[in-house]
Amino acid sequence: MTERLALNQWTTKGWSLAEAVEGCVSAGVAGIGLWRDKVAEHGLDEAARLLRESGLTVTSLCRGGFFTAPDWKAENEAAVDECVALGTDVLVLVAGGLPQGGKDLTAARRAVADGITTLAPYARERNVKLAIEPLHPMFCADRAVVSTLGQALDLAEEAERRSGCENVGVCVDTYHIWWDPQVFGQIERAGAQRRIHAFQVCDFLVPIPADALLGRGHVGDGVIDIPAFVRAVRATGYDGFTEVEIFNQDVWDTPGERTLRTVIDRHEQLMRASAEAPASATTLRG
């Protein structure tokens, strides 16, 4: 059941890149999602070699974006180049928040639209797809002014219209979008347009911890009906990886092997629950 499971390497934050690769290979997890900082720690060329030899699929690189920062263009082009080196065709884009001290959300969103449109041809020439990731609205001010899947798709359509590039899509992450009353219709739209470039899962924990960024939990530990999302994404014809990305201090304090074992166990439960009738989905739990 793990053939389409990917470990996002921040889930096992205590592991180096080499340990994460070794962990996935040992456990039979076929995919890994990477972060630029972890790759840089290891050295890009050496990381690329390690991954090539491992046989793992690199499902995505996190992250480009932050289009409201002054150096966004060089940073994003570098991120695209790293995708090429690492053998992944998906760069996840986190839009960036309001400029420091600014309150003009409309202008910030316009800057994001312009940035994506500018970046798309550079990425297309290198066979890299851009996956715009809507972040939960609680991160709108400081991390991402893209807050819903519908908005991300509007941006992808705009970038395609303006640049002529078809490589712009979205990252569907259950944690960020589960609350959205329009979400299932937008997943359908994303799938129909073949714009689901990444599918990340984790749960939403309640209460939200003191550091709101760290309220992500193992599948089944929170409030999201994740099987419903798996069914919706699969129903569009998406047959890519399901990448598990968890930011959580308790998870990070757990040895990597144990965390990966939990990820695998929950993934197997999730796949079973997703194959069942919707009514039973609410009982998923580790």
Added chain:
Amino acid sequence: MTERLALNQWTTKGWSLAEAVEGCVSAGVAGIGLWRDKVAEHGLDEAARLLRESGLTVTSLCRGGFFTAPDWKAENEAAVDECVALGTDVLVLVAGGLPQGGKDLTAARRAVADGITTLAPYARERNVKLAIEPLHPMFCADRAVVSTLGQALDLAEEAERRSGCENVGVCVDTYHIWWDPQVFGQIERAGAQRRIHAFQVCDFLVPIPADALLGRGHVGDGVIDIPAFVRAVRATGYDGFTEVEIFNQDVWDTPGERTLRTVIDRHEQLMRASAEAPASATTLRG
């Protein structure tokens, strides 16, 4: 500039009802928004008498709702009755979250739609308007499965269609909806349908505090372009009160008189900024 300003009494949480009424009258603030718990502390009949004699407009009563709780019907009818006693025609509805341990968001939203439809005739017979308040998506699981203004308006339309009652509308609260890419279109829709039954303002503080409920700040202290919201709401023809509702430990630790003075000062700045061209709105600050 304070003729259409209302103090929501939770902003001065340390004040009893009598102190809040006295504070508003002394400061020339014409409106007050009440909470059921504070009214109960004072005693309903005595509170009603106090408010009548004060000459204040009671802009709203918080709150009905929580339609996913077992006793929702009796609680909401009691809340409507209290509106009548207190001389306000607006009951704010906070929908309620997922049932304990449940993950079926669709079913919870259905229960809310049914609850509002059921409550509407009871309220209409008593000349009370229902103001559905969308809450920030970070409260979706535990407080309100109504997360956007568009969703609240859909619910209001559904309740009217099913019950034949025209008294169902929304509460527009800047803190909860500022991030929504569709928000200005939805404010226009709400105004065109004459469904803006309450307008609450406060700012969104970043970073979010450890208790996410308390991240509300005085107008100007956070990331929201509040003048843009005042302009949008006023442009629909809304000429009711602007009610200031702040949950914030520092504000609560400040003497009521000082907090009310800050509320008034910021309101005056806000009214000036809202009357100016949009470009200057981003500099609003106390």
